[in-house]
Amino acid sequence: MKRPNYLWVDALRGLAVLLVFMHHIIVIAGRGHIPPQGAWKIFDLGWIGVDLFFIISGFVVPLSIFRSMDICGKRHFVCDYARKRLSRIVPLYALTSLIFVVFVDHHFWLESSEWRAANVLTHAFFIHNIFPLYAGAINGSAWSLGVEMQFYLLIAVLLFFWPRRHALLLIPAGIGIAIVWRLVCFSLLGGDAEKVPQLMFSASQIFGTLDAFFMGAAIALIVASREHFLHSRLLPSVRHAAFYGLTGLALGALTWNIFWQNATYWDSMPMVVGWRTLLALSFMFFLLMSMTMPVCKPLERLMQPLLYTGKISYGIYLWHIPVIVSFMKTGLGHGRMLFWIVVATFTLSAFTWHFFEKPIMERYRNV
Numbered sequence: 001m002k003r004p005n006y007l008w009v010d011a012l013r014g015l016a017v018l019l020v021f022m023h024h025i026i027v028i029a030g031r032g033h034i035p036p037q038g039a040w041k042i043f044d045l046g047w048i049g050v051d052l053f054f055i056i057s058g059f060v061v062p063l064s065i066f067r068s069m070d071i072c073g074k075r076h077f078v079c080d081y082a083r084k085r086l087s088r089i090v091p092l093y094a095l096t097s098l099i100f101v102v103f104v105d106h107h108f109w110l111e112s113s114e115w116r117a118a119n120v121l122t123h124a125f126f127i128h129n130i131f132p133l134y135a136g137a138i139n140g141s142a143w144s145l146g147v148e149m150q151f152y153l154l155i156a157v158l159l160f161f162w163p164r165r166h167a168l169l170l171i172p173a174g175i176g177i178a179i180v181w182r183l184v185c186f187s188l189l190g191g192d193a194e195k196v197p198q199l200m201f202s203a204s205q206i207f208g209t210l211d212a213f214f215m216g217a218a219i220a221l222i223v224a225s226r227e228h229f230l231h232s233r234l235l236p237s238v239r240h241a242a243f244y245g246l247t248g249l250a251l252g253a254l255t256w257n258i259f260w261q262n263a264t265y266w267d268s269m270p271m272v273v274g275w276r277t278l279l280a281l282s283f284m285f286f287l288l289m290s291m292t293m294p295v296c297k298p299l300e301r302l303m304q305p306l307l308y309t310g311k312i313s314y315g316i317y318l319w320h321i322p323v324i325v326s327f328m329k330t331g332l333g334h335g336r337m338l339f340w341i342v343v344a345t346f347t348l349s350a351f352t353w354h355f356f357e358k359p360i361m362e363r364y365r366n367v
Contacts, residue, residue, distance in 0.1 A: 010310030019049030032334030058216020174214025248285030315349030
């Protein structure tokens, strides 16, 4: 299939990574001069950026699979797909992990050799997220890459068998699995404040996130199937984009109204079990809006900073915690420290995108 150009999806990536970035600045470096009220409050909930990333990955990864199937055939697509995914994820992941343990986190070397070996091995095979001891031990934000990689494997197997005409069935399938998983997690761990970290950890595993991933995947299947009755509704159109955007806003308003009435979150079974699904639905409609919004050159120029942030978002995601932790050791005042954290994170991310990530991707894409 022809590689589509979803320009505005990069804007969503940019928003997602800025949410995560600012959230971690507040959590790790402190709030400082960042106001705790008004629009700034969204950064306290910046972890929702990861949910948005899952929706986007759910959409773009199946499209990558379909392109590999077109190039190599359905029975031989695996090598092409794996090469492209690994060349995208592994190099910067390995580089930032190495820099983190060598230059940033000296405590890593104070642990036992057995712990270090197990930590490195679980990260190397992208299973660190399923072990509480290792999930955030090397560059904390990288925990989600384990979930992402497990989705890459699952969706490759699933799409080999799943008929494209049944695209919409992925949505209730993902919602059902995620809700049952989170319900089991809450039944075992909920209601006890001391077990909240365990509940957070368990509910965020791959099966607890399939609602978000499968919503994105369902849209990808519709895009890839010209015969699907909804295919024409995903073509660029101001009317389509407006409808999806307004629906996303309405669902978003409902989602956040429910959240603020139950902001303690982890002590509420309905919130733990169902709220992330409602959030994912609102994000799904924003994804649909970004896909169907026609390209407008004046708007594109205006949005260029956010679009570029989306383009280098993987670098920002992996560099920002090592940078924050490093600047925490400098003794700078919070305002100056925040300035240099932003400058250093964006500089490193742009540099590694142009001179490390992109060249590797292009080399292995053309093998």
